Amino acid sequence: MGNLLRGAAVIGQSGGPTAVINQSLAGYVEEATRHSGIITRVLGMLHGVQGMLEEKLVDLAAESRDTLEGVARTPAAALGSVRKKPSAAECHRLVELFRRHDIRYFFYIGGNDSAETAQLVESLTRESGHEMRCFHVPKTIDNDLRVTDHCPGYGSAARFVAHAFQGDDRDNRSLPGVKINVVMGRHAGWLAAAGTLGRRSEEDGPHLVYLPERVFEPAAFLADVAEVNRRLGRCLVAVSEGIHDAADTPFLQVYAERTGSALAGQKDSHGNVQLSGTGALGDALASLVTAELAIRRVRSDTFGYLQRSFPADVSPVDAREAREVGRAAVRAAVSGEHASGSIAIRRVAGPAYGAETFVTPLDTVARVTRSMPDEYLAGANGVAPAFRDYALPLAGGIEPMVDLQRVPATAAVKA
Amino acid sequence: MGNLLRGAAVIGQSGGPTAVINQSLAGYVEEATRHSGIITRVLGMLHGVQGMLEEKLVDLAAESRDTLEGVARTPAAALGSVRKKPSAAECHRLVELFRRHDIRYFFYIGGNDSAETAQLVESLTRESGHEMRCFHVPKTIDNDLRVTDHCPGYGSAARFVAHAFQGDDRDNRSLPGVKINVVMGRHAGWLAAAGTLGRRSEEDGPHLVYLPERVFEPAAFLADVAEVNRRLGRCLVAVSEGIHDAADTPFLQVYAERTGSALAGQKDSHGNVQLSGTGALGDALASLVTAELAIRRVRSDTFGYLQRSFPADVSPVDAREAREVGRAAVRAAVSGEHASGSIAIRRVAGPAYGAETFVTPLDTVARVTRSMPDEYLAGANGVAPAFRDYALPLAGGIEPMVDLQRVPATAAVKA
Numbered sequence: 001m002g003n004l005l006r007g008a009a010v011i012g013q014s015g016g017p018t019a020v021i022n023q024s025l026a027g028y029v030e031e032a033t034r035h036s037g038i039i040t041r042v043l044g045m046l047h048g049v050q051g052m053l054e055e056k057l058v059d060l061a062a063e064s065r066d067t068l069e070g071v072a073r074t075p076a077a078a079l080g081s082v083r084k085k086p087s088a089a090e091c092h093r094l095v096e097l098f099r100r101h102d103i104r105y106f107f108y109i110g111g112n113d114s115a116e117t118a119q120l121v122e123s124l125t126r127e128s129g130h131e132m133r134c135f136h137v138p139k140t141i142d143n144d145l146r147v148t149d150h151c152p153g154y155g156s157a158a159r160f161v162a163h164a165f166q167g168d169d170r171d172n173r174s175l176p177g178v179k180i181n182v183v184m185g186r187h188a189g190w191l192a193a194a195g196t197l198g199r200r201s202e203e204d205g206p207h208l209v210y211l212p213e214r215v216f217e218p219a220a221f222l223a224d225v226a227e228v229n230r231r232l233g234r235c236l237v238a239v240s241e242g243i244h245d246a247a248d249t250p251f252l253q254v255y256a257e258r259t260g261s262a263l264a265g266q267k268d269s270h271g272n273v274q275l276s277g278t279g280a281l282g283d284a285l286a287s288l289v290t291a292e293l294a295i296r297r298v299r300s301d302t303f304g305y306l307q308r309s310f311p312a313d314v315s316p317v318d319a320r321e322a323r324e325v326g327r328a329a330v331r332a333a334v335s336g337e338h339a340s341g342s343i344a345i346r347r348v349a350g351p352a353y354g355a356e357t358f359v360t361p362l363d364t365v366a367r368v369t370r371s372m373p374d375e376y377l378a379g380a381n382g383v384a385p386a387f388r389d390y391a392l393p394l395a396g397g398i399e400p401m402v403d404l405q406r407v408p409a410t411a412a413v414k415a
Numbered sequence: 416m417g418n419l420l421r422g423a424a425v426i427g428q429s430g431g432p433t434a435v436i437n438q439s440l441a442g443y444v445e446e447a448t449r450h451s452g453i454i455t456r457v458l459g460m461l462h463g464v465q466g467m468l469e470e471k472l473v474d475l476a477a478e479s480r481d482t483l484e485g486v487a488r489t490p491a492a493a494l495g496s497v498r499k500k501p502s503a504a505e506c507h508r509l510v511e512l513f514r515r516h517d518i519r520y521f522f523y524i525g526g527n528d529s530a531e532t533a534q535l536v537e538s539l540t541r542e543s544g545h546e547m548r549c550f551h552v553p554k555t556i557d558n559d560l561r562v563t564d565h566c567p568g569y570g571s572a573a574r575f576v577a578h579a580f581q582g583d584d585r586d587n588r589s590l591p592g593v594k595i596n597v598v599m600g601r602h603a604g605w606l607a608a609a610g611t612l613g614r615r616s617e618e619d620g621p622h623l624v625y626l627p628e629r630v631f632e633p634a635a636f637l638a639d640v641a642e643v644n645r646r647l648g649r650c651l652v653a654v655s656e657g658i659h660d661a662a663d664t665p666f667l668q669v670y671a672e673r674t675g676s677a678l679a680g681q682k683d684s685h686g687n688v689q690l691s692g693t694g695a696l697g698d699a700l701a702s703l704v705t706a707e708l709a710i711r712r713v714r715s716d717t718f719g720y721l722q723r724s725f726p727a728d729v730s731p732v733d734a735r736e737a738r739e740v741g742r743a744a745v746r747a748a749v750s751g752e753h754a755s756g757s758i759a760i761r762r763v764a765g766p767a768y769g770a771e772t773f774v775t776p777l778d779t780v781a782r783v784t785r786s787m788p789d790e791y792l793a794g795a796n797g798v799a800p801a802f803r804d805y806a807l808p809l810a811g812g813i814e815p816m817v818d819l820q821r822v823p824a825t826a827a828v829k830a
Contacts, residue, residue: 070817277714279694299692402485
């Protein structure tokens with residue numbers, strides 16, 4: 001360790017996009033070009049390891065400063081993304097290509113699957129005797145990586161979701177009814193919980209929050225909705241796409257089987273029921289409320305891909321940290337203090353929010369994900385104040401909505 | 416006309432919310448309180464004429480300046496909204512209440528239905544001999560009012576939709592496939608067309624735009640998608656919720672009947688197929704593409720209520736104009752130059768965008784709506800450059816996305 005390793009660096013982007021994933025890319029280029037005596041070429045692979053396998057490599061040092069800054073504020077993977085775990089044959093080819101291109105630094109921006117790919121590359125190259133430093137750069141709107149306090153990409157998605165709920169809550173107050181909003185998050189409720197960040201009181205929605213950390217009971221859901229609607233004359237609901245029954249079967253699948261709905265074309269490539277890129281879950285929940293409760297106006301919206309790629313509502317804190325994890329990965333790799341690792345974030349104690357990066361071993365982050373801890377949850381349908389303290393700074397703060405005082409008019413005074 | 420009419424003023428908000436509808440409310444209060452010698456009380460009715468009928472009146476002069484400014488940047492009707500046409504009995508009661516509360520000024524913020532209500536109130540009070548001035552204050556994300564160049568509320572919704580498509584286009588480029596986004600607009604395509612405002616080239620999506628101004632032919636749609644997907648390896652589609660066949664039947668209804676889909680709970684209170692607050696149309700189009708074309712990744716999103724109530728991406732031009740139409744209505748009413756009317760906007764000639772308000776008779780705006788003119792359309796699936804010139808200033812300008820140059824890496828130079 002600590003030795004100087006000279007050669008090319010390559011970076012890839014993997015998995016679902018975020019609004020700030022290119023900040024990490026810009027941070028990588030920024031830092032890597034500062035070490036030109038060590039990093040001989042600053043490369044990028046198109047569509048992750050798929051592009052590496054096809055030798056689709058681009059020279060990121062050739063990009064102008066202006067372009068990189070523009071790309072940094074442009075959502076979704078600028079190099080293209082991929083969802084792919086290389087096969088054994090592909091692994092051999094990867095090592096061969098790293099040798100051929102004299103690549104000594106491998107950076108992979110993504111979630112826990114991407115950390116696993118980085119780990120795979122690390123063990124492959126170590127076994128083959130081609131010395132390489134392999135780093136995972138965290139990114140996910142789901143906020144479900146282990147070790148790190150939070151994930152770059154989450155703050156901006158949380159900000160979008162919080163704002164969307166603020167506006168929709170005013171909309172629902174204006175034209176009352178039951179409104180169900182489906183938020184991304186197959187295994188963890190971090191993003192749906194962020195729907196509460198703009199609330200000021202019990203009267204503000206979302207009034208009910210259903211997350212994958214709890215078993216979803218349709219009967220309890222209906223009773224909850226009926227109760228809130230009786231009390232407030234309306235009800236705004238936040239639902240994670242990953243809500244499931246006690247056997248961990250997605251609610252949508254249970255519902256489809258029970259009602260005999262076709263859900264045509266709504267299976268993903270693994271045969272699982274498709275949860276993103278369709279309005280089926282929201283529509284199923286709305287149908288359930290309409291069928292079981294005597295409520296006239298029931299609507300649903302599915303926030304969909306907007307929450308991970310909206311360019312005009314990025315959290316400044318999130319953008320800054322996403323840039324920083326890209327830089328930190330290069331610094332850690334060049335320093336030689338670690339042969340591999342994942343960049344993580346921890347909070348710095350103090351009155352105001354502050355954070356710093358550190359390196360955690362790849363195997364602490366790869367594969368397994370992290371759900372919301374119990375102290376962030378309240379009962380079966382709510383979020384605790386501790387969650388708000390945790391998430392609000394990441395979203396960059398949410399300005400409160402303002403209502404009229406609605407002072408009743410005094411009796412008419414005839415002129 | 417021109418005579419001084421002393422008495423209370425009342426304002427109501429009606430129809431679907433917008434992000435800037437409360438700017439018009441704030442403009443009304445601002446201007447009305449400046450005429451305290453004429454306007455004796457500055458009132459608001461809760462939930463439009465419904466609140467008037469129930470004498471739910473609030474004193475808007477009692478609101479602080481800070482509250483009003485906060486309310487102005489808060490989306491959706493702060494007074495509450497309603498979709499209601501008063502019955503004959505209710506009309507009599509309205510006149511009685513106007514007399515009792517000495518109300519001489521009636522303002523109604525809304526779309527063409529609200530203009531009709533203002534017209535009804537005007538004719539009722541004229542016939543009954545209770546002199547009143549009745550003004551319609553325009554608001555609609557649909558941009559479908561006659562006479563006016565554009566409607567307050569549209570610019571902000573257009574801005575949101577343009578940004579959403581910019582981000583989703585990067586998302587789709589990053590993980591290629593067919594993506595269909597459904598945008599509000601039952602009768603007119605103004606808002607879906609705004610999805611194109613962030614495009615820089617033919618390569619940028621949306622690549623196909625389907626609007627209610629044209630007959631929607633499923634076979635042509637499938638051929639279009641296949642062609643774009645062949646050419647670019649992906650396809651981003653913008654669809655107005657109001658797409659329909661040659662007999663003006665909504666596509667979703669045609670599709671449901673053809674496929675035998677239940678569309679359970681998806682009829683509105685008039686028995687029409689429900690288009691907003693459900694993902695059914697997007698899912699139907701995605702199912703069609705999946706079934707008919709050999710494309711692996713097909714997704715849909717329905718922008719839903721987010722596009723009309725998102726608080727964090729308001730067009731500054733739109734906010735300013737929404738404030739101004741509220742002020743202008745009061746000025747016009749107090750001046751006595753018009754006994755009634757609707758506030759409209761026209762452009763002022765010059766190198767930069769500029770606009771001014773004027774008064775148009777209520778009957779020129781009530782009931783009928785305005786579709787996009789032919790010169791804003793291109794073929795059956797596109798938008799003409801003239802539309803961009805028209806809409807871009809209203810959205811407050813859209814900053815372009817930035818892509819990497821993607822300079823191919825030169826051959827490896829072994830160290």
